[in-house]
Amino acid sequence: MAGKISPQTSDALRHAIDSGETGEKTDWPDPAAAPLGTDAEAAGQPPDVAAVEAAAPRRTVPIRRTHFPASVLIYVGLAIGLLLIGLAVGIWAMGQGGAS
Incomplete structure (x- = not known):
């Protein structure tokens, strides 16, 4: 102690x-x-x-002692994941527009 x-x-x-x-x-x-x-x-x-x-x-x-809370990593990971999903949906939508 x-x-x-x-x-x-x-x-x-x-x-x-x-x-x-x-x-x-x-x-x-x-x-x-x-x-x-x-x-x-x-x-x-x-x-x-x-x-x-x-x-x-x-x-x-x-x-x-930590320099930043661990929850910051969770939020950064969620933001990156949402960005990647948005990019994937955008690329998919562009592909759908050219195929019709």
């Missing part, structure tokens, strides 16, 4: 989660009305390193 993420600040923890380093989600920022650590910082007491480390998630699944 992989170790625990150990960021030093709540901002670093938020960045680790949003970038997908923790394995919880994909690499995309979450819209938040009050981002992680905002309440404590607004109260004048930013969380210390121990509190941030306690809030950091544990990795329970391995992080699998």
